[in-house]
Amino acid sequence: MSETRTGDAALEGLEEQAIRKALSSASRPARPSALSAVLTFGWRGILKIKHVPEQLIDATMTPVLFTLMFTYMYGGAISGSTSEYLTFILPGILMMSVVFTTVYSGVALNTDLTKGVVDRFRSLPIWRPAPLVGSVVGDSVRYLVAGTVVVIVGAVLGYRPDGGWDGVLAALVLTIVFSFALAWVFTTLGLIMRSPNAVMNTGFMALFPLTFLSNAFVPPETLPSGLEAFVEINPISWVVTANRGLMNGTAEAGDILLVLATAVVLTAVFVPLTSRLYRKK
Amino acid sequence: MTGAHELAIEVEGLEKSFGETKAVDGVDLSVRKGAVYGMLGPNGAGKTTTIRMLATLVRPDGGAARVLGHDIVTEADEVRSVVGLTGQLASVDEDLTGRENLILIGRLMGHSRADAKARADELLDSFGLSEAASKLVKNYSGGMRRRLDLAASIVVTPEVMFLDEPTTGLDPRSRNQVWGIIRALADAGTTILLCTQYLDEADQLAEGIAVIDHGKVIAEGTPSQLKASVGSATLHVRLLDPDRRGEAAEALSRELSGVELDPDPAALTVPCADADRGAEAVAELSRQGIAIAGFSLGQPSLDEVFLALTGRPATEDESNPEEVEAA
Numbered sequence: 094m095s096e097t098r099t100g101d102a103a104l105e106g107l108e109e110q111a112i113r114k115a116l117s118s119a120s121r122p123a124r125p126s127a128l129s130a131v132l133t134f135g136w137r138g139i140l141k142i143k144h145v146p147e148q149l150i151d152a153t154m155t156p157v158l159f160t161l162m163f164t165y166m167y168g169g170a171i172s173g174s175t176s177e178y179l180t181f182i183l184p185g186i187l188m189m190s191v192v193f194t195t196v197y198s199g200v201a202l203n204t205d206l207t208k209g210v211v212d213r214f215r216s217l218p219i220w221r222p223a224p225l226v227g228s229v230v231g232d233s234v235r236y237l238v239a240g241t242v243v244v245i246v247g248a249v250l251g252y253r254p255d256g257g258w259d260g261v262l263a264a265l266v267l268t269i270v271f272s273f274a275l276a277w278v279f280t281t282l283g284l285i286m287r288s289p290n291a292v293m294n295t296g297f298m299a300l301f302p303l304t305f306l307s308n309a310f311v312p313p314e315t316l317p318s319g320l321e322a323f324v325e326i327n328p329i330s331w332v333v334t335a336n337r338g339l340m341n342g343t344a345e346a347g348d349i350l351l352v353l354a355t356a357v358v359l360t361a362v363f364v365p366l367t368s369r370l371y372r373k374k
Numbered sequence: 375m376t377g378a379h380e381l382a383i384e385v386e387g388l389e390k391s392f393g394e395t396k397a398v399d400g401v402d403l404s405v406r407k408g409a410v411y412g413m414l415g416p417n418g419a420g421k422t423t424t425i426r427m428l429a430t431l432v433r434p435d436g437g438a439a440r441v442l443g444h445d446i447v448t449e450a451d452e453v454r455s456v457v458g459l460t461g462q463l464a465s466v467d468e469d470l471t472g473r474e475n476l477i478l479i480g481r482l483m484g485h486s487r488a489d490a491k492a493r494a495d496e497l498l499d500s501f502g503l504s505e506a507a508s509k510l511v512k513n514y515s516g517g518m519r520r521r522l523d524l525a526a527s528i529v530v531t532p533e534v535m536f537l538d539e540p541t542t543g544l545d546p547r548s549r550n551q552v553w554g555i556i557r558a559l560a561d562a563g564t565t566i567l568l569c570t571q572y573l574d575e576a577d578q579l580a581e582g583i584a585v586i587d588h589g590k591v592i593a594e595g596t597p598s599q600l601k602a603s604v605g606s607a608t609l610h611v612r613l614l615d616p617d618r619r620g621e622a623a624e625a626l627s628r629e630l631s632g633v634e635l636d637p638d639p640a641a642l643t644v645p646c647a648d649a650d651r652g653a654e655a656v657a658e659l660s661r662q663g664i665a666i667a668g669f670s671l672g673q674p675s676l677d678e679v680f681l682a683l684t685g686r687p688a689t690e691d692e693s694n695p696e697e698v699e700a701a
Contacts, residue, residue, distance in 0.1 A: 109554050111500035116562040118496070119531040122484035124455065133481040141469050144510060209463030213526065216429045217482050218455035 127220035131227045138201075138231020152197075152235045156190035156243040163310060164250060171311060176251050183247045184264060184336035185309025188329065190239040191268045192275060192304065196296035198232045199279030203289045206374060222368045229276045236272045240265045256342030263344075264336040267352060271332050274356035277363035284370040309333045328355050382407040382534050382565035383428065387437035389589075390423050397423040399589030400437065405582070410556070410566040412580030414573065414680075420589035421569040422462060425536045428567070429459045441534055458532030458564075462539050464519045465526065468512040472503050472522050475511060479529045497525040501555075517548025524555050534565045541575060553578060573680065587684050600679050602647065608672050609646040609655065614665040616640040625662045629655035646671060 125133070142149060163182055168175035202225070205211055214224045244261055254261050279296050286292045306323055307330040313321045324330050335352045338344035385403040389396070398420040405411040413421045426432040428439055430450040438445065444452040459465065466475050473494050480490030498507045501521045511519060520540065527535060537556065541549040556579055560566055570576050576583050577597045585593040585600070593600060601607070609630065613622055616639040623633045626644055629651050633644045646652040652671050659666055 109558055112555055112558045113562065115496055115500040116528060116531050116558060119493075119528065120489075121530050122486075122489070125482060125484040129484075130482055133478065136481075137467070137470065137474075137478055140474055144469060144471075208468065209461045209465040210467045212426075212429075212431055212459060212461045212463075213465035213479070214482075215431055216454055216457065216459040217479075218451055219482055 124218050127223060130219040130223035131230060134224050134227020135230035138228050139234055141231075142234060149235065149238055152190075152194050152239040153242045155193065156186065156239055157246050159186050159189060160243060160246045160250065167310065179247060179250055179252045180255070180341070181337075182310055183243065183252055184340050185307070185333045186247075187240055187243045187264060188268055188271075188332045188336055189304045189309060190243050191236045191272045192329065192332075193297070193300060194232070194235050194239045195272045195276040196279050196293060196300065197235065198229055198276040199281075199283030199286075199292045199296060200289045201228060201232070202280050202283035203286060203292045206284070211374075221372060222364070225280060225367055225371060226364075229273060229280065232276060233269060233273060236269045237265075240268055254340050254342075256338075256340050256344070260339045260342055260344070264339040267335055267339065267349065268332065271352055271356050274359040274363075277360060277367055280367045281363050281370065284367060284374065303327060303329045307333055328352075331355060380406060381440075382409070383411075383439070383441055383567060385424075385428070385437070385439040388424060388427060388434050388439055389436035390420075390427060390432060390434050396589050398427070398434075401586070401589070401591055403584055403591065405565060405567060407565055408560070408563055409582060410560045410568060410580050412576035412583040413567065413569045413586055414571070414576045414583050415586035416571055419586045421571075421586055422538055423589075424586070425459075425538050425567065425569055428453075429457055429536050430454055431459075456533040458527035458535045460520075460523050460527050460535070460537050460540055462542065464523045466511050466519060466523050469510065471508050471510055472514070472518075473498060473507040475522060476526060476529060479526045483530045485529075493529055497529065501525045515548075517544055517551065520544060520548065520552055521555070524552065528559065531559075531562060532564060534567070535559060537566060537568045539569055539571065541570075541572065585680065585683055593679075593683050607646050607649070607652075609644050609652045609669065610636075610672060611642045611644075611656065611659065611669040612638070612667045613640045613642075614667050618664050621662065622659055622664050625658045625664065626655045628658055640667065 160183070163186065164175050164179050168178035172178035172181055205224075205228075211224070215221075244265065279292065282295060283292050286295065306320065307327050308324055309329070313324040313330075316324060331348065331351050335344070335348040338348050381404050383403060383405040385401055388398055388401045390398040401420065401424055403411075403413075403424075413424065415421050423432060427434045428441060428446060430446055430453050433447060438447075440446065441453045442456055444456070446453050466472075467478070470478065476494035476497055477490045480493050481487065485493060495504075495507075498504050501524070503518060503522060503525070506514060506518060511522065514522065524540070540556070541552050544552065553575075556566060556568070560579075566579075568576070568580060581596060583595065583597055583600060584591045609626075611622065611626070613619060619635065619640065619642065623635065623642060626633050626642065630644045630646055633642055635641075636643055644655070646655070649671055656666070656669055
């Protein structure tokens, strides 16, 4: 074979010896646990945020804009004063900001699939859904950022929670748990749709009516009866109700359990669906 | 382990369709342990689909295959823990740095954080990527990306490595570097299945070649067997004295038949399937005292092999690798 090695002369800058050494020094560790693989993929998601922090702009600016616009535009008209309206809408804006961020989990997955790196992940001996679960775990950082920004903007505008800051923290956690479950709807979408843009458009098209036709911004009693009925069965309203309870110190266990149960159902349906679609890709 | 199996890759009647198209239509392959085996064919011949099935990325519709004795469908996990894959698109994360990419793979292979970092640095060093270690991969050149890709494949040295067109789109220098890495990997004992549409790549690296077209293996053998099976080699002789060409033709005819006179008045060409007979023929010239300026025994190129096997040139499909890659 040696007579055909015409290429080796051109190996400048590349130490073939070093490569041979690197090959021989490789050890074969045991397969990582599912948890370790998930956390590694979560780390990958956080690294991406670190390299392109601009991608957090929509997760931070949108909540600021929503809070300012709604408070000053509708505050007077709906609640008589901006400070009272702030108490009413902040739980809803918290939900809205975080829920919109979940669409990006689907967009990111769809983007990933167009690249060769997914092939490598899928040829590794790891727990198969680890890349998916890990990226959603990493995305929780975005949810946390979006939610925290809302709370800070609210506090700056004069919001003082009746349920104390503990209640606000509880509402933030509940919202993130719900969003973690909802993200799987969009990862499913991310595996079905053809392009990241299609995922984004479809996701927002679905979320806009769901968030606005809820009890987030107006009391449902003021709505036409057909619409009121829809608002009552809209799961987004359930999250807002639970948040409101926690932040105002009037939480009812039933409201919170309803949100948690919804999260469990979403997860139970969409995690297996996403995993199956991912495997077939 | 699987010491009982002498074969690293066994493929029997593997099939895969996408809609109406039969991408892979009954491929059979046997690759012995430690070999570099080439799958040669134009774009769309079914090479990539075959490799993706063997790497457990795509489920076959029919047939069976084993990698180091593990069934690719029922023992996919075992297969995954012994194979490495370098796909047609570089299988690295463009939004991370080179170092982060290798740490990521190290962690996913089960290394501790410290071991993954040490291994990443060692590989970056060996592959000449130390300086670019902290740059995002999206800013890498094609050759750097491919090197990182190969480094990622050997974070844990695979027993079987699948390479899907590893040099498509690379400049000649990067291509030579990649060839060097593949040889080093082969010398370390890794079995390599190499897909390529570059005929000289298979010729350079592989000890055995399967020619694939329309999802089927249409020819198989060593590079020289394949060449011999199609066109015979030709002996070219150039004389010092053009006036003695007639004598020379006569002398050559004693050993070989079909001597042709070239347009060059001092040159002759004769088909020569057997190199020994060719040597005899040349010796006969010197015995006759006919001085020669030079001679060569040329083998048909694999391009000619492909043309003879399929009735169309392979080069037609590889004229624009960029376009092919984009599709």
